[in-house]
Amino acid sequence: MFKIRPLLSALVNRKLTLERHGDLHKFLCMMSEGSIVDDQTAKVLKRPNEENQDDSAEKVQAAKRIKAEGELGEDEKKYPKKKVAILLAYSGKGYYGMQRNPTATQFRTIEDELVNALTKSGCIPGNHGVDMRKMSYQRCARTDKGVSAIGQVCSLKVWMIEDLVEKINENLPAQIRVLGLKRVTQGFNSKNNCDARTYCYMLPTVAFSPKDNDTGNIAAFRLEPETIQRANRLFALYKGTRNFHNFTSQKAASDPSARRYIMEMSCGEPFVRSATEFAVITVRGQSFMLHQIRKMIGLVIAVMKGYAEEEIVERSWGQEKVDVPKAPGLGLVLEGVHYDRYNKRFGGDGLHEKLEWDRDEEAIKAFKEAHIYPTIVETECQEGSMVSWMSSLPIHDFKATASGAQDNKDQKQDNADVGNESD
Numbered sequence: 001m002f003k004i005r006p007l008l009s010a011l012v013n014r015k016l017t018l019e020r021h022g023d024l025h026k027f028l029c030m031m032s033e034g035s036i037v038d039d040q041t042a043k044v045l046k047r048p049n050e051e052n053q054d055d056s057a058e059k060v061q062a063a064k065r066i067k068a069e070g071e072l073g074e075d076e077k078k079y080p081k082k083k084v085a086i087l088l089a090y091s092g093k094g095y096y097g098m099q100r101n102p103t104a105t106q107f108r109t110i111e112d113e114l115v116n117a118l119t120k121s122g123c124i125p126g127n128h129g130v131d132m133r134k135m136s137y138q139r140c141a142r143t144d145k146g147v148s149a150i151g152q153v154c155s156l157k158v159w160m161i162e163d164l165v166e167k168i169n170e171n172l173p174a175q176i177r178v179l180g181l182k183r184v185t186q187g188f189n190s191k192n193n194c195d196a197r198t199y200c201y202m203l204p205t206v207a208f209s210p211k212d213n214d215t216g217n218i219a220a221f222r223l224e225p226e227t228i229q230r231a232n233r234l235f236a237l238y239k240g241t242r243n244f245h246n247f248t249s250q251k252a253a254s255d256p257s258a259r260r261y262i263m264e265m266s267c268g269e270p271f272v273r274s275a276t277e278f279a280v281i282t283v284r285g286q287s288f289m290l291h292q293i294r295k296m297i298g299l300v301i302a303v304m305k306g307y308a309e310e311e312i313v314e315r316s317w318g319q320e321k322v323d324v325p326k327a328p329g330l331g332l333v334l335e336g337v338h339y340d341r342y343n344k345r346f347g348g349d350g351l352h353e354k355l356e357w358d359r360d361e362e363a364i365k366a367f368k369e370a371h372i373y374p375t376i377v378e379t380e381c382q383e384g385s386m387v388s389w390m391s392s393l394p395i396h397d398f399k400a401t402a403s404g405a406q407d408n409k410d411q412k413q414d415n416a417d418v419g420n421e422s423d
Helices: 004-044 048-070 110-121 126-130 164-170 225-236 292-305 311-315 340-346 358-383 385-390 415-419
Strands: 081-090 148-159 176-183 196-204 240-243 259-267 271-273 276-285 332-338
Touching (some): 081 110, 110 126, 110 148, 110 164, 148 358, 164 176, 176 358, 196 358, 196 385, 225 259, 225 276, 225 292, 276 292, 276 358, 292 311
Parallel strands (some): 148 332
Antiparallel strands (some): 081 148, 081 176, 196 276, 196 332, 240 259, 259 276, 271 276
């Protein structure tokens, strides 16, 4: 009896518990079903502009994919993009220097022609031609208006398409040519990695004649051996590290960047072209400031002709301001640039070649004979730029000086365009 009552009590309690739990279960099911209905309702009642926003985002992403794929042609997709150094030669006559100026398109430059050829050849996308930074472009030297080059080096990233050099040259004028191309490291910069630059300056030897010499017939003049020796003695004074603040514009004597290292400077043996005697001055230096080489040559010519005393060369390196004439730009040619440290580190790594162009020597010589020398000789004989410039030497005051630092306005400079760039 006593054992049956607890058992009946347990059964009753269990029934009540199940009933209560059943009600709770029904309630939870109703809540869950309500949530599902709410989600479905929200989806149906979703505002149209929200759907449009999602669609717009998808369309934008799709457009970006199409654009990225569209920039590459079918052939170009299979070619890798690599960093290269190109050897560029050009006659600067008729061009406003090497550096491109997108804001002044009326002044045609060598880089305008180069970028156009790179785009048309299909080795860079069109938008890289608009913004040259996209292809990591860099020139070694910014040659001035009318200045030529047979050894300019530019670094950039291109698609390694077949017959790359030939296709670029097909879209260049005859007076501009890519003579060589080599793979370089991704971090290579043609300007910053350059150890030295070599320039040549071709001029009629009448420039070294005395000031009372008749310049009406420059073809009749011939240079004496002792005159060349004297000129070379003066050019040798420039060797070493000097303060060249007087050989460029807007440089104070106290500016450390005015100190430049010259390794070699000399005048070669004269030769005759079109019945006129010419000579070539060669100068190699670590780097050059704007107009520096032309002023170095201009000052020596002023001494050789008797307008200035020899002591002015050394005086020009001092603190005082000296009037230094600037020779014409016609005869100046960037002969070559040197990458000794880069070659030593990467030239023998099995992946990259040394940046030396011995194998292209014949092409370099042929371009020089076809486009550089004839242009200089023809222009000099027809226009007489050197003779005309020499007539202005008497107006320079080589004795007057201004002691102390230059005016503040002369100290203002743009290092990117003047202070650290080459002729």
